Every structure is written in C-alpha cells, then in structure tokens.
Amino acid sequence: MVLMDAPLVLGIETSCDETGIGIVRGRQLLSNTIASSMDEHARYGGVVPEVAARAHLEALQPSIDAALAEAGVTLADLDAVAVTSGPGLAGALMVGVGAAKGLAVALDKPLYAVNHLVGHIAADILDADAAELEYPTVALLVSGGHTSLLLVRDLTSDVELLGETMDDAAGEAFDKVARLLKLPYPGGPEIDRAAADGDPTAIRFPRGLSRASDMAAHRYDFSFSGLKTAVARWVEQHEAAGQPVPVSDVAASFREAVVDVLVTKALDACARFEVPRLLLGGGVIANKRLRDVALERAAAAGVAVRIPPLRLCTDNGAMIAALAAELISSGRRPSTLAFGADSTLPVTEIQVDEDPDAVAPMLPSGSAP
Amino acid sequence: MIIGIDTSLGTAVAAIARDGEILAEEQSSNPLGHAEVIGDLLRRATTAAPAPTHVAIGMGPGPFTGLRVGIATARVYALGRGVPLVAVPSHDGVALGVLLADALTGTETGRFAVVTDARRREFAYSVYDGLDDDGLPVRVTEAALSPRDDLDARLEEHGARRHDATSVSAAMIALAAARALDADRTLAGPEPLYLRSPDVVAAHAPKRVS
Numbered sequence: 001m002v003l004m005d006a007p008l009v010l011g012i013e014t015s016c017d018e019t020g021i022g023i024v025r026g027r028q029l030l031s032n033t034i035a036s037s038m039d040e041h042a043r044y045g046g047v048v049p050e051v052a053a054r055a056h057l058e059a060l061q062p063s064i065d066a067a068l069a070e071a072g073v074t075l076a077d078l079d080a081v082a083v084t085s086g087p088g089l090a091g092a093l094m095v096g097v098g099a100a101k102g103l104a105v106a107l108d109k110p111l112y113a114v115n116h117l118v119g120h121i122a123a124d125i126l127d128a129d130a131a132e133l134e135y136p137t138v139a140l141l142v143s144g145g146h147t148s149l150l151l152v153r154d155l156t157s158d159v160e161l162l163g164e165t166m167d168d169a170a171g172e173a174f175d176k177v178a179r180l181l182k183l184p185y186p187g188g189p190e191i192d193r194a195a196a197d198g199d200p201t202a203i204r205f206p207r208g209l210s211r212a213s214d215m216a217a218h219r220y221d222f223s224f225s226g227l228k229t230a231v232a233r234w235v236e237q238h239e240a241a242g243q244p245v246p247v248s249d250v251a252a253s254f255r256e257a258v259v260d261v262l263v264t265k266a267l268d269a270c271a272r273f274e275v276p277r278l279l280l281g282g283g284v285i286a287n288k289r290l291r292d293v294a295l296e297r298a299a300a301a302g303v304a305v306r307i308p309p310l311r312l313c314t315d316n317g318a319m320i321a322a323l324a325a326e327l328i329s330s331g332r333r334p335s336t337l338a339f340g341a342d343s344t345l346p347v348t349e350i351q352v353d354e355d356p357d358a359v360a361p362m363l364p365s366g367s368a369p
Numbered sequence: 370m371i372i373g374i375d376t377s378l379g380t381a382v383a384a385i386a387r388d389g390e391i392l393a394e395e396q397s398s399n400p401l402g403h404a405e406v407i408g409d410l411l412r413r414a415t416t417a418a419p420a421p422t423h424v425a426i427g428m429g430p431g432p433f434t435g436l437r438v439g440i441a442t443a444r445v446y447a448l449g450r451g452v453p454l455v456a457v458p459s460h461d462g463v464a465l466g467v468l469l470a471d472a473l474t475g476t477e478t479g480r481f482a483v484v485t486d487a488r489r490r491e492f493a494y495s496v497y498d499g500l501d502d503d504g505l506p507v508r509v510t511e512a513a514l515s516p517r518d519d520l521d522a523r524l525e526e527h528g529a530r531r532h533d534a535t536s537v538s539a540a541m542i543a544l545a546a547a548r549a550l551d552a553d554r555t556l557a558g559p560e561p562l563y564l565r566s567p568d569v570v571a572a573h574a575p576k577r578v579s
C-alpha cells in the first residue's frame with residue numbers, strides 16, 4: 001500500500017475511562033492522544049460511569065487539538081471520522097458519539113461507527129515493525145472492562161465471539177483483590193508489585209469454569225467472581241486465626257490463577273480450531289507475568305503470539321481510526337448518522353449502521369484494497 | 370448565522386440569522402435517544418445555515434447523559450467549523466420564549482420561574498423577571514434544585530409564578546446568544562449546569578464473605 005494514498009482518519013474512543021483521540025493514515029500511526037480519568041476513580045476503587053462521562057466531555061477538545069498537532073495535520077485534511085459505538089459504558093460512549101457526529105457534520109466527512117473490541121485487534125496492524133497479521137487468528141482481549149476470546153477470520157468482515165467473562169472482567173478482579181489486600185487502585189500494577197517476591201504455588205486458588213463439567217457450555221467463557229471470593233475467604237480465615245496474611249504469596253497465587261485460566265483457554269481455542277496464532281490485546285496485557293506465561297506456553301504448543309505495542313493495548317482512539325481505515329480500504333460505505341451508543345454491541349457487528357445509500361469514500365488510484 | 374443546540378430535555382437544533390430570523394428549527398421530543406438523532410437534526414439545520422459564525426449551546430440543567438450529548442456535539446462541531454461557542458443556561462432560552470410570546474400578545478408576564486424535571490423527586494428552577502435593555506431575560510436566581518414537594522413554597526417566597534417547561538427551543542437559545550454577543554455579555558460558564566455531584570460513595574471496606 002502506498003501510504004500517502006491511504007485514508008487519513010481521526011478516531012474517537014470514550015467507552016470507559018480513557019478519552020482517546022488517534023489519527024492514522026491507513027496503517028501508519030500519526031498520533032495517539034490519551035487523557036485518562038483514572039486518578040479521579042481511585043478513591044472509589046473502580047471506574048464510576050458518571051465521573052468518567054464528565055471527564056470525557058472536558059477532555060475532548062484539548063485531546064483533538066493535541067492529536068492534530070502531534071500528527072501535523074488539520075481537520076480539513078481528514079478523509080473520515082471514526083468513533084466507538086460500543087460495547088462500553090453507555091453514558092461515556094454517548095459523549096464520543098455526539099462529538100463524532102458534530103465533527104463529521106462540520107467537516108462534511110464520512111463517519112464510521114465501529115466496534116471497540118474489534119478495534120483492539122486493529123491496534124495490531126499499526127505496529128510498523130510487525131509482519132502482516134495472518135488469518136485466522138485467535139484473539140484474547142483482557143482489560144478492566146472486558147475479557148473476551150475471539151476467532152478472527154478477517155478484521156473487517158468476520159470476527160466470532162468464542163467466549164467472554166460471565167461476571168467480572170479480569171482487570172476488575174485485580175482491582176477487587178487489591179482492595180482485599182489493602183492495596184491501592186488500580187489493582188493490576190499493585191498486585192504485580194506485591195507478587196514479585198511471592199510464591200505463585202503457595203495457595204491453589206480455583207480456576208473458574210475449568211472443570212470437565214464446564215466444558216460443554218462454557219469452554220471458552222471466563223468467571224472471576226468465584227476466585228475473588230476464594231481469596232477473600234482465605235484472607236478472612238487467616239485474620240480470624242490471628243495469623244499474618246502473606247500478601248506476596250496471596251497476590252502471586254491469585255495472579256497465577258488468573259493468568260493460568262486465560263492462557264489455558266486461549267491455547268485450547270488455538271488447538272481446537274487448529275489456529276497456530278494468538279493475538280493478545282487490552283490493558284491487562286501490560287501485566288508481564290501474563291505475557292511471559294503466554295509466550296512460554298504458546299511456544300511449547302507451537303503457537304505464534306502477537307502483542308501490539310503496549311501503548312496501543314490500552315483503550316485508545318488510534319485503534320478505532322485504524323479499524324475504520326481498514327473498512328474504507330475494503331470498500332465499505334460510511335455509517336448513517338442515526339446510530340447510537342450500544343453498551344452491549346456484539347463483536348460480530350464490526351461496523352454499525354452502514355448506510356446502504358451512501359457511496360464509499362473514493363480512494364486515490366494506487367490504493368485499491 | 371448562529372446554530373443553536375439544546376439537549377437538556379428533548380433534542381433541539383436550530384439556525385437563526387444574527388437579527389433573530391429563524392432559518393431552521395429541528396427537534397425530537399423523545400426524552401431519550403439524543404445520541405441517535407442529533408446528527409441528522411444538526412445536518413438538516415446546518416444545511417439552512419451553511420456559514421455559521423457561532424454555535425450556541427444550552428448548558429442545562431437537565432438529565433446529565435442527554436445534556437452531555439448536545440454539549441459534546443456543539444463543542445466539536447464548533448471546533449470543526451472554527452467558530453466560537455456561546456454557552457447559554459437552558460432556562461434562559463425558555464424564559465426568553467415566554468417573555469417574547471407575552472410581549473406579542475401584550476400580556477404582563479410578571480415574575481416567574483422556569484421549572485424542569487430534574488428526576489429523583491426534584492425539580493430544577495430559575496426565577497426570572499422581565500427583559501433588560503439588551504433584550505435578555507433578567508435572571509433573579511441561578512438554576513437550583515428543589516424537592517418536588519417544596520417547590521411551590523419556595524416559588525411563593527420569590528413571588529414567582531410557576532412555568533413548567535417540557536421542551537427547550539434551540540432557536541431561543543440561539544437568540545439569547547445573539548443578544549448576549551450584541552451586548553458583549555457572558556450568560557453561562559463553560560461547565561455544564563449539573564447542579565449535582567456524581568452520585569458515588571467512596572470505596573468502603575470489602576464485604577465479608579465468610
């Protein structure tokens with residue numbers, strides 16, 4: 001692909017607590033601006049939707065200005081606008097949807113409403129140093145908001161949900177267990193720090209939905225609330241007996257249980273669908289133990305692991321712009337202006353509300369898909 | 370030309386000439402669905418006003434989720450057009466409409482309160498008394514919340530007649546902005562008129578499980 005001919009797209013992401021504005025030219029990353037309201041949620045021990053939505057509204061304009069400056073482009077240069085329609089927090093998503101519509105109407109540019117989870121996969125194609133993404137691939141997406149296992153046959157047309165969490169997301173489990181251990185929010189890095197000199201085999205915590213009897217209905221689904229309760233019970237029993245709680249061992253054993261179940265199910269999917277490729281995404285991929293165990297066990301299973309750059313693994317607007325650029329390059333028409341925020345948007349809806357009456361943006365010659 | 374947007378009750382978008390002539394008025398009375406309808410309403414209104422000089426935005430009070438859709442749209446639309454944003458309390462738009470309608474019919478309006486539903490068994494209200502020399506409603510009290518059962522007693526204290534509003538005219542938001550611009554005045558700050566803190570409690574100790 002000739003890069004200068006690829007579509008210049010600005011992506012807006014507001015599904016959780018990060019206001020992400022990204023600009024790409026096709027598969028080339030030009031800017032990735034992220035404003036996070038994480039600090040405002042710390043004293044509540046988790047993301048508060050109303051706090052997140054208020055922060056998005058205030059962060060939008062400065063983030064767009066910063067992204068344009070970083071990319072060295074103007075709004076008039078854009079070929080299209082992209083936005084996350086879902087899944088995510090409804091009130092937070094709506095801020096981005098309103099902003100994207102305002103921008104598309106102001107500039108009279110095509111608007112693409114896309115799926116957040118598929119966006120996490122699209123983050124991978126922005127990695128300039130990586131080889132081309134091969135299909136099919138299994139994708140494991142882990143964050144504070146979601147834990148999903150996907151089978152990706154094509155980024156723009158064929159993504160299947162294999163399984164997802166039935167209760168807490170993995171990142172949420174880290175936050176909740178951190179609180180049990182009186183560690184601050186966000187829990188992921190704190191658990192990691194505590195686990196550094198702990199013994200991951202000290203306590204055998206349960207692996208959710210991993211029994212033989214779970215395999216029929218929930219082979220690729222996850223559950224972390226039972227694990228959280230098991231940790232709580234273990235800690236309470238120690239305290240009741242007047243024994244000191246070995247925080248390092250508890251943290252390491254808890255983290256091991258999460259990592260084990262994530263990697264085991266992902267590699268099980270690779271084996272069952274005979275797909276020797278696993279893509280990791282989402283903010284919890286920043287957890288080094290998860291990456292290490294995934295790489296080690298995947299290598300043993302003959303599965304190649306891809307991990308996008310970590311700054312593209314957390315929620316961001318660049319992945320949303322990248323997905324829209326791929327949709328444009330594959331000839332897809334823009335969305336209508338009538339879509340809304342869909343907090344439970346299924347992963348099969350890669351683009352929302354494609355307009356049958358619209359024309360696909362014309363790409364300059366030489367950039368045909 | 371001024372584009373007016375308000376999503377504090379339904380979703381309303383209008384375009385007016387600087388002298389107040391209404392060029393387009395688009396609205397949806399659906400109390401939900403702001404995000405779904407705002408794009409089409411804005412596109413239709415701006416077709417009638419292709420070269421806006423300002424964007425006027427109703428800052429509430431109103432249910433937060435819907436209110437924010439309009440403010441997000443207005444802010445980023447203004448950014449996209451490279452024109453300034455003018456913030457207007459949504460109740461000012463309602464009051465201006467009431468006062469202009471009464472002036473047309475020669476009715477004496479007197480002191481009155483614009484009242485809107487704030488959910489959670491509360492009303493939001495602002496008290497007004499006539500138009501000033503700039504043609505803007507005189508705001509006697511800033512927007513505030515009142516328990517539903519207390520409202521009438523409070524309005525009596527102010528000597529204000531009650532005017533319940535179920536919609537806000539985006540054209541009146543734009544007209545209030547036009548008059549504020551003519552008089553070089555600011556009607557509202559840049560923050561939405563939430564009137565409530567986020568409804569959260571600080572993290573408590575984890576519940577015991579055994």
Ligand SMILES: [Zn+2]
Pocket residue numbers: 116120143145146282314315
């Ligand atoms: Zn995410």
